[in-house]
Amino acid sequence: MRRLRIVALPYLVWMLVLVLLPSLLILLLSISDLDIYNLGAFSFVADGFEELSKPLVIEAMKNSLRLSALATMICLLIGYPVAYYLASLKTKKKTMLITLFILPVWSNMLLRIIAWETLFFPNSILNMFGVSLNLIGTDLAILIGMTSMYLPFMTLPIYSVLEKMDTSLIEASKDLGASNMQSFLKVTLPLSLSGVVSGVIMTLLPSMTAFALPERLSGGKTLLIGNIIEDYFMKTSNINGGAMISIALMLVIIVLFITVVHFDKEGETLL
Amino acid sequence: MEKRLVEISNLTKSFDDLEVLKNINLYINENEFVTLLGPSGCGKTTLLRLIAGFEYADDGVITFDGRIIEELPPNKREINTVFQKYALFPHLNVYDNIAFGLKMKKMDKSLIEDEVKKALKLVKLEGFEERNIKTLSGGQQQRIAIARAVVNKPKLLLLDEPLGALDLKLRQEMQYELKEMQRALGISFVFVTHDQEEALTMSDTVVVMNDGVIQQIGSPIDIYNEPKNRFTANFIGESNIINGIMHKDFLVEFEGVKFSCVDKGFEQEEAVDVVIRPEDIELKKETGLINGVVDAITFKGVHYEIIVMVGDKEYIIHSTDPKEVGDQVSLHFEEEDIHVMVKSDA
Numbered sequence: 001m002r003r004l005r006i007v008a009l010p011y012l013v014w015m016l017v018l019v020l021l022p023s024l025l026i027l028l029l030s031i032s033d034l035d036i037y038n039l040g041a042f043s044f045v046a047d048g049f050e051e052l053s054k055p056l057v058i059e060a061m062k063n064s065l066r067l068s069a070l071a072t073m074i075c076l077l078i079g080y081p082v083a084y085y086l087a088s089l090k091t092k093k094k095t096m097l098i099t100l101f102i103l104p105v106w107s108n109m110l111l112r113i114i115a116w117e118t119l120f121f122p123n124s125i126l127n128m129f130g131v132s133l134n135l136i137g138t139d140l141a142i143l144i145g146m147t148s149m150y151l152p153f154m155t156l157p158i159y160s161v162l163e164k165m166d167t168s169l170i171e172a173s174k175d176l177g178a179s180n181m182q183s184f185l186k187v188t189l190p191l192s193l194s195g196v197v198s199g200v201i202m203t204l205l206p207s208m209t210a211f212a213l214p215e216r217l218s219g220g221k222t223l224l225i226g227n228i229i230e231d232y233f234m235k236t237s238n239i240n241g242g243a244m245i246s247i248a249l250m251l252v253i254i255v256l257f258i259t260v261v262h263f264d265k266e267g268e269t270l271l
Numbered sequence: 272m273e274k275r276l277v278e279i280s281n282l283t284k285s286f287d288d289l290e291v292l293k294n295i296n297l298y299i300n301e302n303e304f305v306t307l308l309g310p311s312g313c314g315k316t317t318l319l320r321l322i323a324g325f326e327y328a329d330d331g332v333i334t335f336d337g338r339i340i341e342e343l344p345p346n347k348r349e350i351n352t353v354f355q356k357y358a359l360f361p362h363l364n365v366y367d368n369i370a371f372g373l374k375m376k377k378m379d380k381s382l383i384e385d386e387v388k389k390a391l392k393l394v395k396l397e398g399f400e401e402r403n404i405k406t407l408s409g410g411q412q413q414r415i416a417i418a419r420a421v422v423n424k425p426k427l428l429l430l431d432e433p434l435g436a437l438d439l440k441l442r443q444e445m446q447y448e449l450k451e452m453q454r455a456l457g458i459s460f461v462f463v464t465h466d467q468e469e470a471l472t473m474s475d476t477v478v479v480m481n482d483g484v485i486q487q488i489g490s491p492i493d494i495y496n497e498p499k500n501r502f503t504a505n506f507i508g509e510s511n512i513i514n515g516i517m518h519k520d521f522l523v524e525f526e527g528v529k530f531s532c533v534d535k536g537f538e539q540e541e542a543v544d545v546v547i548r549p550e551d552i553e554l555k556k557e558t559g560l561i562n563g564v565v566d567a568i569t570f571k572g573v574h575y576e577i578i579v580m581v582g583d584k585e586y587i588i589h590s591t592d593p594k595e596v597g598d599q600v601s602l603h604f605e606e607e608d609i610h611v612m613v614k615s616d617a
Contacts, residue, residue, distance in 0.1 A: 168356065171358065174344065175346070178375050191360075
């Protein structure tokens with residue numbers, strides 16, 4: 001173990017310089033009047049907290065929570081059966097289907113978002129087939145976008161757990177009198193929870209913090225918390241306010257994280 | 272006559288193009304300890320899985336308690352299995368593992384508690400209810416797996432090489448306990464193993480299998496003393512297998528010497544395999560009917576294993592009386608120790 005420490009060093013330095021220090025800086029920004037573009041004397045102020053009570057911010061936080069929770073649930077409902085099916089396949093077909101499943105992740109995410117956007121406009125290539133979706137600005141557009149972006153991240157962790165599961169456990173369950181459904185509910189599902197937890201985290205986190213996706217697919221109508229933070233930093237240059245909102249978002253995510261891990265009694269996924 | 276619990280007739284099973292079971296005919300009586308014995312890949316586990324319902328036969332019939340059960344899924348059969356690697360549910364504690372089957376039957380809670388307690392007592396793990404499966408040793412997991420199966424009071428318990436992962440000492444202990452358990456419960460056991468000693472120690476009936484075919488069915492004593500063919504003779508204990516000619520009933524010739532024997536029913540002058548067990552041969556210093564030279568001697572604990580060369584044929588002899596390498600010896604045996612069997616291709 002001791003020898004391995006040196007191998008981990010670059011990453012630890014990376015973490016320190018590019019994750020921990022910036023996080024501390026954000027924290028400092030959020031509770032002071034430090035001007036990042038004109039470093040100098042600063043004093044601690046509580047102005048940032050006011051930002052959190054602004055209706056726009058509260059609304060965006062609610063939107064983010066609602067839409068990311070919904071997207072995660074949809075991903076779970078679609079992803080679990082898919083993972084179950086993939087895990088039950090014979091090797092040859094399995095490899096091909098999983099490759100097909102991962103393939104979209106290899107293409108640029110922004111590109112895929114824009115692709116959805118063009119489909120959702122009233123005038124799109126779908127008009128050729130007599131269809132006009134006109135979804136831009138609706139929650140549905142954002143949900144479809146999020147689901148398509150993050151579905152692989154839900155499916156793959158569940159798949160990898162199911163794939164490793166000892167099939168004799170299912171046989172044992174049936175041998176002891178359980179029907180297919182009972183075997184699934186009493187054995188397969190509880191044993192795959194660790195995969196579900198990973199999947200939920202890997203879907204929930206990016207959809208909570210998404211900003212490009214809602215920006216393109218909502219046509220500016222639905223603001224998510226990611227958009228608000230972007231505006232604070234990039235448009236209004238209220239860096240201290242943006243930092244405060246970031247910190248608040250981080251806290252919300254940590255709370256969600258702890259809640260989810262709490263259900264993962266085994267703790268195998270994360271710890 | 273004892274009542275037949277399971278009857279298997281003309282059972283055939285292939286995986287892809289590989290025929291793993293060829294025309295299997297077998298019956299299992301109530302309260303009988305049957306062992307399926309054979310080398311790995313002989314089809315014994317497949318046969319067990321067919322009885323359990325995890326696989327379906329291509330052809331043939333299995334009846335259980337007078338009822339054809341082929342179409343029944345495993346959860347509808349009054350049969351329970353102890354799996355090779357135990358297959359205990361890792362997310363449940365000992366109590367919930369054992370109670371699993373009873374809960375499926377929607378049994379009363381307090382009744383379940385009683386039954387689980389009894390089952391734990393049977394496998395000598397009282398007070399283990401709350402233990403986590405992962406903290407148990409291999410031997411303890413083995414016992415829990417047995418308890419989880421027998422608590423359902425099946426008429427037939429299937430055991431798939433359950434002792435394979437245990438060390439020698441524990442294995443011998445479990446052999447004895449399993450036999451006791453089978454007697455106490457009064458149910459039939461079908462036990463799959465590749466270990467001939469295990470089979471001989473525990474069974475009422477041994478079914479020797481090779482290559483998807485049943486080679487011999489019989490009591491351990493029959494199987495050992497009267498192996499029907501070369502394969503059984505070789506697989507059950509060590510054997511000297513010699514080419515011989517059966518001149519007529521009770522007269523066989525091998526190594527150029529005619530011996531009277533107890534076997535009959537062969538064609539006149541039929542070429543046969545003659546089997547003599549290593550412990551049935553006695554070595555004497557003086558010249559006799561079959562003479563040879565001691566080639567090697569190994570101490571085996573209870574006995575010495577002595578290799579004697581007769582011409583260019585090797586004989587294995589087990590004896591408590593050591594010899595020197597190079598000793599001139601003669602081989603002696605009783606006429607009932609000569610086992611004559613139909614010549615096989617192997």
